[in-house]
Every structure is written in C-alpha cells, then in structure tokens.
Amino acid sequence: MKLSTEIEIRFSDLDAYGHVNNAIFFTYLETARVKLFRERFSALMQEGLLFLVVEASCRYRKPIELDDRVLIDISTEEIGRSSFTFTYLVHDGRGKEFADARTVMVCFDQGRSKAVAIPDDFRAVFDGQVEC
Amino acid sequence: MKLSTEIEIRFSDLDAYGHVNNAIFFTYLETARVKLFRERFSALMQEGLLFLVVEASCRYRKPIELDDRVLIDISTEEIGRSSFTFTYLVHDGRGKEFADARTVMVCFDQGRSKAVAIPDDFRAVFDGQVEC
Amino acid sequence: MKLSTEIEIRFSDLDAYGHVNNAIFFTYLETARVKLFRERFSALMQEGLLFLVVEASCRYRKPIELDDRVLIDISTEEIGRSSFTFTYLVHDGRGKEFADARTVMVCFDQGRSKAVAIPDDFRAVFDGQVEC
Amino acid sequence: MKLSTEIEIRFSDLDAYGHVNNAIFFTYLETARVKLFRERFSALMQEGLLFLVVEASCRYRKPIELDDRVLIDISTEEIGRSSFTFTYLVHDGRGKEFADARTVMVCFDQGRSKAVAIPDDFRAVFDGQVEC
Numbered sequence: 001m002k003l004s005t006e007i008e009i010r011f012s013d014l015d016a017y018g019h020v021n022n023a024i025f026f027t028y029l030e031t032a033r034v035k036l037f038r039e040r041f042s043a044l045m046q047e048g049l050l051f052l053v054v055e056a057s058c059r060y061r062k063p064i065e066l067d068d069r070v071l072i073d074i075s076t077e078e079i080g081r082s083s084f085t086f087t088y089l090v091h092d093g094r095g096k097e098f099a100d101a102r103t104v105m106v107c108f109d110q111g112r113s114k115a116v117a118i119p120d121d122f123r124a125v126f127d128g129q130v131e132c
Numbered sequence: 133m134k135l136s137t138e139i140e141i142r143f144s145d146l147d148a149y150g151h152v153n154n155a156i157f158f159t160y161l162e163t164a165r166v167k168l169f170r171e172r173f174s175a176l177m178q179e180g181l182l183f184l185v186v187e188a189s190c191r192y193r194k195p196i197e198l199d200d201r202v203l204i205d206i207s208t209e210e211i212g213r214s215s216f217t218f219t220y221l222v223h224d225g226r227g228k229e230f231a232d233a234r235t236v237m238v239c240f241d242q243g244r245s246k247a248v249a250i251p252d253d254f255r256a257v258f259d260g261q262v263e264c
Numbered sequence: 265m266k267l268s269t270e271i272e273i274r275f276s277d278l279d280a281y282g283h284v285n286n287a288i289f290f291t292y293l294e295t296a297r298v299k300l301f302r303e304r305f306s307a308l309m310q311e312g313l314l315f316l317v318v319e320a321s322c323r324y325r326k327p328i329e330l331d332d333r334v335l336i337d338i339s340t341e342e343i344g345r346s347s348f349t350f351t352y353l354v355h356d357g358r359g360k361e362f363a364d365a366r367t368v369m370v371c372f373d374q375g376r377s378k379a380v381a382i383p384d385d386f387r388a389v390f391d392g393q394v395e396c
Numbered sequence: 397m398k399l400s401t402e403i404e405i406r407f408s409d410l411d412a413y414g415h416v417n418n419a420i421f422f423t424y425l426e427t428a429r430v431k432l433f434r435e436r437f438s439a440l441m442q443e444g445l446l447f448l449v450v451e452a453s454c455r456y457r458k459p460i461e462l463d464d465r466v467l468i469d470i471s472t473e474e475i476g477r478s479s480f481t482f483t484y485l486v487h488d489g490r491g492k493e494f495a496d497a498r499t500v501m502v503c504f505d506q507g508r509s510k511a512v513a514i515p516d517d518f519r520a521v522f523d524g525q526v527e528c
Contacts, residue, residue: 007272008271008272008295010291010294010295010298011147011148011294011295011298012147012153012155012291012294012295014147014148015143015144015146015147015148016143016146016147016148016150016198017446018148021144021423021426022422022426022449022452023144023419023420023422023423023425023426024419026418026419026422027274027276027417027419029419030274030275030276030417030418030419031272031274031275031276034274034275034330038330050413052456053418053456054455054456055453055454055455055456056418056453056454056456057451057452057453057454058451058452058453059450059451060448060449060450060451060452066148066298066302139404140403140404140427142423142426142427142430143426143427143430144423144426144427149314153291153294154290154294154317154320155287155288155290155291155293155294156287158286158287158290159285159287159406159408161287162285162286162287162406162407162408163404163406163407163408166406166407166462170462182281184324185286185324186323186324187321187322187323187324188286188321188322188324189319189320189321189322190319190320190321191318191319192316192317192318192319192320198430198434275411275412276411276417276419278411278412279407279408279410279411279412280407280410280411280412280414280462282412285408287408330412
C-alpha cells in the first residue's frame with residue numbers, strides 16, 4: 001500500500017528556531033494517517049476499532065520552513081496478526097527529503113478493550129494499492 | 133472567588149518570533165481553569181457537567197519569553213443562572229503583566245446535552261474565596 | 265478587504281470532548297491571517313515589518329468536529345494609523361457558522377522595535393478587494 | 397548523567413481518545429531536555445550552540461491520563477565527538493511506566509552553521525551526575 005498526502009504547515013508549527021518543531025513531525029504523520037484511515041476504513045472506525053500507536057520513530061534530515069511544501073508518503077512495511085508497521089517519507093515532492101519515519105500500530109477493539117486481529121478488508125487495502 | 137496558579141512554559145509554546153504564541157495564551161487560561169475545576173468541582177465533573185467556553189478574549193500587553201515566570205489569577209466577574217464569566221490576569225508575580233483575559237462559560241449537562249442551572253455548591257465557591 | 269481560506273483540521277486539534285479545542289480556533293485565525301500576509305505582503309515581511317496581535321476575541325457558536333469543513337473569511341473592520349482590526353467568520357461554506365472572531369493588530373518595525381504607520385500599499389490592499 | 401523532572405499535563409495535551417496524544421510525548425521529552433540545557437548549559441546557549449534532534453523514537457507502554465503524575469528521567473547513553481544520545485523514561489514515580497524514548501542530538505554552531513565538537517564542560521556534565 002502506498003498513499004501520498006499533503007500537509008498544510010501552520011505558523012504555530014514553527015518553534016523559536018524558525019523551523020517546524022521536531023514533535024510536530026509526529027503530528028504530521030498522524031494527520032496523514034488519520035486521513036488515510038478515514039478515507040479507507042471509516043466503517044471499521046464505526047465498529048469501534050482503533051489503531052493505537054505503540055512505537056514511533058523519526059529521522060530528521062532537513063528542517064521544514066514555512067515556505068516549504070510538505071508531502072507525506074505512507075507505505076506498509078509489515079502486517080502481523082494484530083499489529084502493522086507504517087513507514088513514512090516526508091518530502092517536498094521535488095526531491096527534498098525532510099524526514100523518514102516509522103510507526104508500529106495495534107488494532108484495538110474499544111468494546112472489548114483488547115488487541116484484536118486486523119480485519120481482512122483492512123488487510124486487503126494494505127496488500128493492494130491505495131491512490132489519492 | 134480568586135485563584136492563582138503557575139503555568140509551566142514549554143519551548144514549543146514559543147513561535148518563530150521567540151515569544152509565546154498568541155493562541156497559547158488561551159491554552160494557559162484553560163490549563164489554569166481546568167486545574168481549578170478539578171480541584172474544586174471534580175464531583176460535578178463526574179456527574180457529567182461540563183463548562184463550555186462560549187466566548188473568550190485576551191489583551192496582550194507584554195510578550196512572554198522562555199525565561200519568564202507565568203502566574204494566572206482567575207476571578208469571577210459575573211454569575212448568571214447557567215453562565216458565568218471568569219477574568220484572568222497573566223503576570224509574573226513581580227509586577228509585570230503579560231495579558232488580561234476573559235471567558236464566558238456555560239454550565240452544560242452532557243446527559244441531557246443542554247445548558248443547565250449552575251449547581252449551588254459551585255455557586256458557593258464562586259461567591260466565596262478559593263485559595264491555592 | 266475580504267479573504268476566504270480553508271483550514272485543514274488535524275486530529276490533534278480535537279480535545280478530550282471530541283471537538284476542536286477552543287484555543288485552536290485562534291491558531292486557525294492565525295493560519296488564515298499568515299496565509300493572507302504571505303500572499304499579499306511578503307515584501308513588507310522582508311522589510312522586517314511584523315503585525316503583532318494586541319487583542320483577540322472569539323465567540324463560539326457551534327463545535328467543530330473532525331468531519332467538518334472549515335472556511336475562514338477575513339474582513340477589515342477598521343484601519344488606524346499603525347493599528348488595524350480584522351474580523352473573522354469561521355464557517356463550513358454551507359451556512360453552518362462555528363464562530364466569529366476579531367483581532368486587533370499593530371504594525372511593528374523589528375529594526376526600530378516600535379509601532380510604525382501602516383505602509384500605503386498595505387493600506388491599499390485593505391481598502392480594496394482581495395480574492396483567493 | 398541522570399536527571400529527573402516533572403511535566404505539567406495540560407487538558408489540551410489530550411486528544412479525542414481522552415489520553416495524551418502520541419506526538420505530545422515528544423513535546424514532553426523536549427520540555428524536560430530544554431529544562432536540563434537551560435539549567436546546566438545556558439552559557440553554551442549564549443555562545444550560539446544548539447543541540448539539534450536528528451533522530452527521535454518512543455515506545456508507548458501505557459496511556460497518560462489527565463490525573464496522572466508525569467516524571468521524565470533523562471540519561472546519557474552515548475557521547476560521540478559532535479553527537480550524543482539521550483534515553484528517557486516517562487513514568488509516574490510510583491512504578492507505572494508510560495513510555496521509554498531516545499533522541500540522538502548533534503551539537504550545532506549557529507554562527508558557522510555546522511556541527512561542532514561537544515564542548516568539554518558539556519561532556520563533563522554528561523559523564524558526571526546531575527541532580528535536581
């Protein structure tokens with residue numbers, strides 16, 4: 001699976017160094033991820049399935065400035081029974097790479113408040129292709 | 133009622149101008165307010181009563197820098213049947229005033245999802261004195 | 265002057281009530297404002313002119329949810345010698361109004377670190393029409 | 397080196413799930429880190445030395461709720477010529493561990509805008525003990 005989405009930078013994302021704050025990169029990943037989930041898996045959400053982040057990491061390569069265009073490509077790296085791994089490339093669409101990142105998520109059933117197997121239709125999207 | 137509480141500044145509260153971002157002032161007000169509510173009105177919260185902000189305003193006098201100490205004094209300006217007004221002074225405890233602000237709030241019953249009369253014990257605290 | 269711009273809601277803008285946090289409304293205003301300034305007044309910015317918020321207020325009418333589309337209309341209410349007032353309407357473009365707001369700003373010269381007269385070309389844009 | 401500092405949770409740190417948002421954990425790490433730097437290395441800061449985060453990762457073990465007390469222990473894991481690694485334990489001081497994290501930082505000279513060797517007095521603090 002591969003999805004590419006654009007993030008709108010806010011002035012308040014910049015810190016006193018004049019660059020997007022390092023914690024905000026994870027907000028950008030979440031924004032891209034939630035957009036994907038809502039577009040593709042809104043049904044699951046309604047069934048009370050959550051995807052909890054159990055691990056997150058980011059390598060910062062270049063600072064993001066207010067003028068930069070920011071795109072995030074999400075790919076599936078690994079799909080287990082109840083957990084899966086997303087990898088992210090944060091770039092400007094013109095060859096400048098700001099960061100690459102990774103989140104491990106677990107499919108969680110709110111009702112039973114426990115990790116559950118990833119539904120097949122979810123798995124199908126991951127194994128296939130998503131386009132925006 | 134008057135309450136004074138200290139706010140911990142975070143580096144990420146600063147924007148590219150090197151001062152606490154203007155929107156963050158409202159986060160500071162909320163932080164002070166929630167602290168008050170949780171200390172004094174936790175019972176109400178458990179009954180499903182919320183205090184929704186219906187109006188908020190702030191006059192910025194001096195920028196807040198990372199080194200500044202920030203205190204917020206909350207006072208009750210007005211108490212109606214279901215709504216009340218808080219006024220805030222944001223200062224450093226040594227005579228420097230960063231801002232004064234005001235929020236109008238409504239007592240809201242989540243269960244019935246409607247505005248309700250302010251409970252008497254809540255009103256009592258407002259009319260009396262709160263100390264921290 | 266009137267400008268309308270769209271704001272991209274982020275999951276992290278929502279608070280524990282499941283609605284966009286009240287302080288974030290001011291971040292939305294700033295995001296719309298900065299977009300306007302950068303599009304129209306980038307030259308001024310480069311001359312070291314800032315527009316500092318000295319007053320901000322918002323009336324909350326309807327909560328914003330993750331699914332909502334958010335548009336912000338900015339209008340000039342008043343232009344003085346060195347200060348000016350913007351009014352904002354936060355709505356969904358389909359008649360639902362989330363909030364109206366107001367910010368008073370001052371034209372500030374970083375180099376001389378003092379309030380200065382609003383440049384004529386800036387004033388011209390305000391008196392005229394801006395389209396997006 | 398080991399430092400322990402407390403973080404003040406804000407209502408706005410919680411997301412729609414009612415827990416501290418996963419990106420905010422990195423804001424907490426930064427808040428603890430900046431506090432350490434300002435207490436110990438303010439002189440360096442004034443010389444225009446920055447510590448840029450080039451890598452950050454976090455493993456989430458337990459959600460943080462508004463009522464939780466949050467402490468962050470920072471330890472030095474590794475010190476190179478111009479880069480160093482901090483490890484963090486986010487816990488409640490009573491045995492509940494919310495997360496453990498890691499950041500790789502580079503000592504950066506703003507004036508020459510390049511990575512530089514870690515100053516000896518900085519290195520000394522790292523090799524020694526810091527107490528709060």
